[in-house]
Amino acid sequence: MAKLSLLLADDEDIIRKRVGLMLGSEFDIEEAINAKQAVEASTKGFDVILLDIMFPDGNGVDICRTIKQANPHSTVVISSSMETLEAWNKAFDAGADGYLEKRELLSTDPRKICLMINSLVERNRLRKQAEETNKKQTQLLSVLTHDVRAPFQALLGTMELLRKSDIPPALSENVERMFESAGYQLSFINSLLELLRFESGLVQPRLYPTDINLAINQSVQTMRSFATAKQINIRAELEEKLPTIHGDIGQITRVMNNLLSNAVKFTKRGGEIRIETRKFLKKGFNGVLVIVADNGIGITDKEREKIFSAFHRGREKGTDGEVGSGLGLSICKEIMDLHRGSIELESRPQEGSVFKLWFPSAQSGDTTVISTNEN
Ligand code: ADP
Numbered sequence: 001m002a003k004l005s006l007l008l009a010d011d012e013d014i015i016r017k018r019v020g021l022m023l024g025s026e027f028d029i030e031e032a033i034n035a036k037q038a039v040e041a042s043t044k045g046f047d048v049i050l051l052d053i054m055f056p057d058g059n060g061v062d063i064c065r066t067i068k069q070a071n072p073h074s075t076v077v078i079s080s081s082m083e084t085l086e087a088w089n090k091a092f093d094a095g096a097d098g099y100l101e102k103r104e105l106l107s108t109d110p111r112k113i114c115l116m117i118n119s120l121v122e123r124n125r126l127r128k129q130a131e132e133t134n135k136k137q138t139q140l141l142s143v144l145t146h147d148v149r150a151p152f153q154a155l156l157g158t159m160e161l162l163r164k165s166d167i168p169p170a171l172s173e174n175v176e177r178m179f180e181s182a183g184y185q186l187s188f189i190n191s192l193l194e195l196l197r198f199e200s201g202l203v204q205p206r207l208y209p210t211d212i213n214l215a216i217n218q219s220v221q222t223m224r225s226f227a228t229a230k231q232i233n234i235r236a237e238l239e240e241k242l243p244t245i246h247g248d249i250g251q252i253t254r255v256m257n258n259l260l261s262n263a264v265k266f267t268k269r270g271g272e273i274r275i276e277t278r279k280f281l282k283k284g285f286n287g288v289l290v291i292v293a294d295n296g297i298g299i300t301d302k303e304r305e306k307i308f309s310a311f312h313r314g315r316e317k318g319t320d321g322e323v324g325s326g327l328g329l330s331i332c333k334e335i336m337d338l339h340r341g342s343i344e345l346e347s348r349p350q351e352g353s354v355f356k357l358w359f360p361s362a363q364s365g366d367t368t369v370i371s372t373n374e375n
Contacts, residue, residue, distance in 0.1 A: 003028045004047035004121060009038035009063075010079070011055050015102065019050070022110040027117075035063060042067045046074070047121050051096075053080035053087065061094045068095030073128040075121045079105050097124065137200045144193055152186045184323055191327040195310060198334035205338040209362050210247035212288050213238045213277055218249075219256035220275065227264050227273065230320060234260070236275045242288050243279055243361035251335045255343075258328040259292040259355050265318030266353070267296030280358070287341070290357040299347040307345060308333045 006027035010016050016031050023029065027048070032038040035058025042049055042063070049067060053060040064076045077098040078091040091099045097120045105113065159179045167175060197203050220236055227234050263273045276291040297319065299307065310330040317323055329343075336343045340360055347353040 004118070005030070005045075006117075007032060007038070007041050007044075007046040007049045007051075009033075009035075009041070009049065009055075009060075010052040012052075015052075015079075015106075018106055022106075023114065023117075026110075026114045035059070038063055039066065042074075043070070045071075048075040048077065048117055050077050050079055050100075050117075053078055053082060053091070061090050061096075064091065064096050065094040073124045075117070075124050077117060077120065134200060137196055141193065141196055141200070141202075144189060144196070149186070149189050149193065152182060152189065156182050156186060188325045188327075191325045191331065195327050195331055195334065198331065198338075203334075203338065205251070206248050207246040207339070208248075209244045210249050210252070212242060212245055212247065212252065212290065212359060213240075215247070215249050215252040216256055216275060216277060216290065219253050219260055222253075222257060223260040223264065226261065230264060230267070230271075231269050232264055232267055232271050232273060234273045234275065237277075238275070239278045242277060243286065243363060245288055245339070245359040246362045247339055247359065248335075251338070255332045255335050255357065256290075256292070258332050262324075262328060263292060263294040263296065263353070265320075265322045265324065267294045268319045271295050279361075285358070285360070286363070287358060287360040290359070291354060292357075293352060293354040295352040298349040298351050299345065299353055300349050304345055304347060308343070 004027050006023065006029050008016055008019055008023075008029050009032040010019070011034055013033075016033070020029055020031070030041060030044075030046070032041045035055040038049075038051065038055070038060075039058075051060045051064055060078055060080070064078060067074055067076055072095070075097050076095070077100060078096045079100045079102055080087055080091070081102045083101050083103070088099050098116065100113070156179070159175065159182060162175055163172075163179060216236065216238060220234055224234055260273065260275075267273065272295055274291070274293045276289075276293075278289055280287055280289040308329050311326045333343055336357060341358045344356045344358075345353065346356070
């Protein structure tokens with residue numbers, strides 16, 4: 001691996017010589033002997049700058065501030081003979097990544113100094129990477145929201161007007177098909193936007209003491225008509241007096257809607273969906289278990305491994321030709337993570353699928369992410 005480049009800025013010859021000997025095997029070192037040289041050289045993009053605090057022609061803290069303003073991800077370590085808290089504070093206020101007293105620098109095992117410098121460089125590299133990813137995602141969100149979703153909404157509005165107007169029957173079938181297809185595209189874009197927002201950390205959970213049965217009843221009410229249209233029965237066995245959980249009722253309803261709509265999609269006509277809630281206290285986990293089980297087409301072991309990742313679509317369509325985005329289960333997983341809970345799947349092809357949601361109770365004080373095996 002190529003060596004990292006290091007600018008060693010110090011006006012004392014003896015210090016430059018000793019530090020050069022200590023760190024020369026690990027870094028490609030260039031020297032600056034005064035503040036002017038340090039400022040000029042710093043623009044060359046060194047991986048790390050080891051900067052004296054006092055030069056006859058300038059101040060290391062000011063130079064550090066200038067470097068960090070120009071490039072916040074550069075790594076600057078101040079070295080100083082000043083062993084005071086004030087000097088230390090000034091250096092960090094100016095954006096320094098580290099502060100080494102010269103006595104310490106010259107007496108410490110060089111491997112430890114290298115390790116410390118390398119970890120600071122790596123930290124800045126990761127920060128830069130995270131900020132760039134975040135920036136790209138924000139741009140993508142903005143394009144999707146303004147340039148893709150908004151025109152689609154306008155298009156759907158116009159089609160809606162067209163559907164209600166007097167159009168020849170020969171055309172009306174085409175308009176219906178266009179309306180349906182635009183509707184699917186819009187719901188895909190909405191799901192994609194939702195997932196991107198979760199992944200960018202833009203969704204802050206608003207968790208309040210919540211009765212989980214309430215969210216489930218709401219979802220069953222919404223989904224029952226879809227199930228009935230396929231002659232699928234939804235049976236709910238909800239335990240009373242469940243422990244209260246810290247939850248966002250809107251998001252929990254979203255998870256339930258996703259699971260129930262999948263259960264309807266992937267169960268043949270005349271099938272059955274069972275929803276169950278129960279309190280669960282075992283192996284240090286105190287909370288609520290929600291089960292959504294169907295006797296539909298089931299999921300293979302191979303498919304199960306990828307099922308919670310975005311864009312995974314096992315079958316292109318449901319048993320009645322229903323289409324999907326492949327995003328629903330990854331959104332469910334994000335929501336469960338925000339609740340510090342988890343989602344699991346058990347399934348057998350041709351027999352059905354059982355999705356399990358684990359929510360920690362509000363009293364449990366358990367803030368760890370749960371992965372509990374019921375047995
Ligand atoms: P989609 O919008 O495609 O349903 P999901 O992320 O919700 O996206 O589901 C991903 C895939 O997982 C589905 O395409 C389907 O193959 C499979 N799947 C999800 N739920 C079930 C279920 N209850 N029964 C069988 N397969 C399912």
